[in-house]
Amino acid sequence: MLRGFYQRAILKNKIMASNDEQNQLQILRHSAAHVLAAAVLRLFPDAKYDIGPATENGFFYDFDLPRSLTEKDLTAIEAEMQSIIAANEPFERMEVSRATARQKMQALHQSYKCERLDAIPEGEVISLYKTGDFLDLCHGPHVKSTGCIKAFKLLSIAGCYYRGDETRQQLQRIYGTAFASQQDLDQYLQRMEQAKERDHRKLGVKLNLFLIDSLVGQGLILWTPKGTILRKQLQSFLEEELDKQGYDQVITPHIGKLDLFKVSGHYPYYKDSQFHPIWDRECIERAVDQAQSLDEIKERVRDKMDIDGFLLKPMNCPMHVRLYASQKRSYRELPLRLAEFGTVYRWEQSGELGGLTRVRGFTQDDAHIFCREDQVAGELKGCLKLINIIFTTLGMSDYRVRISLRDPASDKYIGDSALWEKSEQALRDAAKQLDKPSTEAIGEAAFYGPKLDFIVRDVLGREWQLGTIQIDYNLPYRFKINYVGSDNQPHVPIMIHRAPFGSMERFCGLLIEHFGGDFPLWLAPEQVRLLPIKDTCIAYADEVYALLKQAKIRCSVDDRAETLNSKIRSAESDKIPYVCIVGEKEQSAHSVSIRSRCQPHSNGTYPIEQLITLLRNEIDQRLLPEAFKGKKA
RNA sequence: GCCGGCUUAGCUCAGUGGUAGAGCUCCCGAUUUGUAAUCGGAUGGUCGUCAGUUCAAGUCUGACAGUCGGCUCCA
Missing domain, CATH: 3.30.930.10 (Bira Bifunctional Protein; Domain 2)
Incomplete structure (x- = not known):
């Protein structure tokens, strides 16, 4: 059974077939995969190729190569692809008998293709596609010729198991993407760059939300x-x-006794996905005393069956x-x-x-x-x-x-x-x-x-x-x-x-x-930051702070000797939902000037009591930020 | 676990086998500022770890660790 990425890719293909424009893009990408394989074969004549489907956002092709590829190879392969595209070679379809297909693939020493051929059910049409010197077993369809591929880019190299089976040969997979125009490609690449900024691993560091420490342990x-x-x-x-x-x-x-998990069946059935059990002291001693050899002890550790102790x-x-x-x-x-x-x-x-x-x-x-x-x-x-x-x-x-x-x-x-x-x-x-x-x-x-x-x-x-x-x-x-x-x-x-x-x-x-780090008010770690304009306003800011704190609103006072602009910049970059500026004007009116994350330029001034009502309402009702309104499920 | 990449200051990153660098942060001064970066100074390093090659290693090689992209797995 197909698993993982490839399976998802196939499923996606099926879903997207209903959409014509998407379908065209899929054909384009799959054709680009053929060009990729043709280019790899020019650079590595001994390469064996497996399959190269279109995926949701691009394509890949799997190869068995004499050496490991590095990122640098991608540039050379891209150049080779460019030359194939420049030659504008047609994609020629040939419907052939199983025997002919086998004979041709055997002649090319393409063992993976032969195995793929065997997997095609009896009675199905078998087709080969030829572009220049490159011949592939493929159901198609393809674009007319390689010149139709206007914008593509190779993205990464990854190891993958043949047929997704970890007991079999590991192949090298080259990922790439292709679009109808250079503009679409650039847009996609730019979107990907922007997406990386939203990555929780990056935001987690920036907003200081969590830590994974190598001394504590991976995945903890x-x-x-x-x-x-x-x-x-x-x-x-x-x-x-x-x-x-x-x-x-x-x-x-x-933790609980091993016996508990033996009754539930979690142990030892899923023992490879569990932390090693904590052996009872007597159990270790017994194992050592009874064992005839070190190998026997090892065996016991590996089996993990005949032991008493505890399990996380x-x-x-x-x-x-x-x-x-x-x-x-x-x-x-x-x-x-x-x-x-x-x-x-x-x-x-x-x-x-x-x-x-x-x-x-x-x-x-x-x-x-x-x-x-x-x-x-x-x-x-x-x-x-x-x-x-x-x-x-x-x-x-x-x-x-x-x-x-x-x-x-x-x-x-x-x-x-x-x-x-x-x-x-x-x-x-x-x-x-x-x-x-x-x-x-x-x-x-x-x-x-x-x-x-x-x-x-x-x-x-x-x-x-x-x-x-x-x-x-x-x-x-x-x-x-x-x-x-x-x-x-x-x-x-x-x-x-x-x-x-x-x-x-x-x-x-x-x-x-x-x-993207802009949490709803009720979730934001710091809900309000008070920015006194100058030192003489800190006392008033502290007064407001005490009132907000009393209303169970999470806030802080930025009393650093910095300019207001600098404090605003920090607060924005920390993604504080409400920034309240307090100066002499606000102090005399017992108010604050609000700069909200959603409307940074509407500088409404609110009396403290009104501010608290406003915020408490937003918190208690667990309202979404403005940008997310209307996006409710 | 497997294939490949990466690892230099708290963060983001420069660094041609020949003296370890920048910006931001933090700290100390000065500045008292009205809606996205005030100025100056100081601190900060076993260049992931351990071996190896070399007169000399951040730089080359290997192992290990962590991390990233996939694959496999995910009760």
Whole structure:
């Protein structure tokens, strides 16, 4: 099965085929990929080429080359491409038999192409495309000739596995992009540059929100005082909603006995994605005493099975299940909704870590709903409502919903088939509430149940899963939990896992990019900065500060011996929502002069009391900044 | 984990195998300013770490770490 980037590229192609202009661009880009391959072959006659599809914003082509490419090679390849384009060679299509295609590709020693040929189903038309000396197995279509490619640029080199399979040959992938005109290309490149300025990793440093410290460890986030305010505001917001929806909050530890995770099945099944367990001292001693050789000890460490100890929790659910199981439950008290901002730890591969979006320790806004079968649909609706409130409040409308279903052909799923169908339908029905296009993804379900995933893009266009709602048939059975029904008989409850933010870290990362650092007032770490015009006004500024502080507004006084212009510049660059200038005029009128982020040039003067009312209203209603109004989901 | 790039002051970055640099920040003076950068001074470095080549390494080589772009993975 195709995975990752290529799979997304194919999907995108299918979606975009409906749009003619986009379709033309796709053809142009795919043709540019052919030119790229032709150029690489001129420079590396021994190169083997694999595939070169168009992607959402460009194209790539995969090669097996005698040496590693560097950025410098791209210039040479681009020059070669230019010469092919200048020659204006036509793209010639030839429909051939499978045998002919095979013979031609074998003659060129193109083993990857031969394997790709084998993968084409019987009965499909097989076509070759020829441009100059370059021959490619390709379904097409293409532009008329290489001269049609007016504007392109090679962007980067990356390693990739043949057919996305990490056990196979690693190839070199060259990424590039092409547009109908140089102007479009320049615009795109400029947009990308601007996007980098919004990158949460860059803004995180600039606005001093969080820190990743190599001495602390990769993928482990240190939240600064400012970042902590942001995160805690989000948490309080969610806590208010949880309270409205009848959740109970709980707190559970960061580690638990290995036995707990053996019962849940997380250990050792997912042991490669977990931090190494903390072995009991006696267990280590026993292992050493009993082992005949060092190899045997090594084996034990590797297997990690026959040991006792503790595990940094990779998930919160087992602990919540134990809370459920601690009492005899009646059908009358269901649904029981246990929520926790629970920090979990997972051993992500080092190459995958980055910023706040992929980390090794993160806090889920987790909750587990234990309910009866007849309550599932209602509970799902509640979850969706929560997610809708969150996205609407934050003005995030650019997300997609994936309904992750089981693959009926696979036997990896547990649970009753009728129950699956019922749940899958319940998820579909619930998803309709969101008024968002949703896609069904067969085979994306967890082995223990179907789920709804909420997926957003970062500034660089990469997709990330945020919230998730999952139905679980597994854990209630593994932990043998039940409730007493109206028939006085024990019944197994159904469990719903749900996390609207997903991970606080990832969510904050995407939120920083979403707002470009210009947070709504209620989230801004520093809401107001008071700028006294000269030293003699500092006392008045302090007076205003005390009043704002009393109204629980986060503010500061910039009392540096700097010019007003300099202080304004600092405040703007720190993205302070409201800058209040206080001088003699303001002091005598007991007012401030407001310079707001959204309207920097309307210098309204407001009495202090009015300012406080204004700000409190904006905070309490969690209003979006002006720039985001009308963008509500 | 795999392929490749990058790592110089708190930040952004210069630096031809031959004495370690700039701007901003921070600190100290002076300036008291009305809506996006006042002036001057001082501090700040094991050039990611450890080896190697060389008379000489920030610069060349290797290993490791971190980071970036992908790939793989993501309960």
